[in-house]
Amino acid sequence: MTEQPIPYVDVKYLHDSTLKKLETKISSIEEYVPEIRPKKNNPDHKLAIILMDTIYHIKGGGQHCDVGFIRSKRENGPVFEVSLVVLTKAKKVIHIGKYVDEEKQFEENEEIEIEIDWEKRFMNMRLHTAGHILATMVDEVTEYKSKPFKGNHIKGQSAVEFKGNLVEDHKEFLRERNNIIAHFQETIDQMVNKNLQIKHKFITKEDFPKYKLILPYDLFKLEKVRIVWIDGYQPNSCGGTHIQNTSEIGRIKIKKIAQKKGIVRISYDVTD
Incomplete structure (x- = not known):
């Protein structure tokens, strides 16, 4: 039974599946545009975040993706709820979701902590x-x-x-x-x-x-x-x-x- 592997760079769960949290940085933030149905647009106005490192499993390989949160290291900083994680055609792992409070948003290169829903x-x-x-x-x-x-x-x-x-x-x-x-x-x-x-x-x-x-x-x-x-x-x-x-x-x-x-x-x- 062979499953397609994913890129090995900065994908921490490939080395340790027990990691629940990780401190890293925001690499980029952009509006999420689905590659499969781009004409569908983005009615929920979800965002796609790329991180320097991740512990989130992508959707694919016969397994559900991880869900969880991305939290700023700043006091009372932004919190982002991750509802989907996918691998793009350009081989980038993107974390898709929405801010818990739209008034508080990340900056590029911001230090953050990511956490997966461990029970799931x-x-x-x-x-x-x-x-x-x-x-x-x-x-x-x-x-x-x-x-x-x-x-x-x-x-x-x-x-x-x-x-x-x-x-x-x-x-x-x-x-x-x-x-x-x-x-x-x-x-x-x-x-x-x-x-x-x-x-x-x-x-x-x-x-x-x-x-x-x-x-x-x-x-x-x-x-x-x-x-x-x-x-x-x-x-x-x-x-x-x-x-x-x-x-x-x-x-x-x-x-x-x-x-x-x-x-x-x-x-x-x-x-x-």
Whole structure:
């Protein structure tokens, strides 16, 4: 399961997903113009702020972006509520939102403190890691030949898709589906209960063959890629946020398995 990495410069969560706050500076402020639908304009008059550094995860890679606040270091200074974080075509991370008080606004190069909504971030981390565990479990632990290729780690929509049927005959699959779910649930519970570490690091082009990465063509053009893996299992390229140990995840609940035209979709959730 390969996910598009994002630029590595000044994006702190790629190195440490547990950062909740960070002191940095304002780089620029401008009116937000959506790149996908620019003609829609900006009816809410939202602004786009670029920071020198950030801990905010962008929208993408099958994961929700972070939300939170940007606060001035000045006494009674401006506060900006971040509701969306995206990566532009120019590879800039922009923080989109509105001032809490329109009368108080930032200046360029102003010193600020940023803070993410940790409760939402931690849920995103649990869901994203759960998707990796699910993909690894089917691909490396069970006897099935299905290969993960796509993940959605958003609460209420979480699922991993695999290429290759679990059972070739569809009627037999329908008969065996509940047994397969029970087997997968037992197996994934065992993996989570082993308290395995979730590891990550950056590797260069020269190391790609060593880690046996299956990368799409566009990733081979990069000089380095961030990889994430569950201790003892195969790594994958990933630019998302993750917990540090499977003990933090709670329980991964397998909700549903669907199979159609060679594509298997396994829906899941995490519970306490």
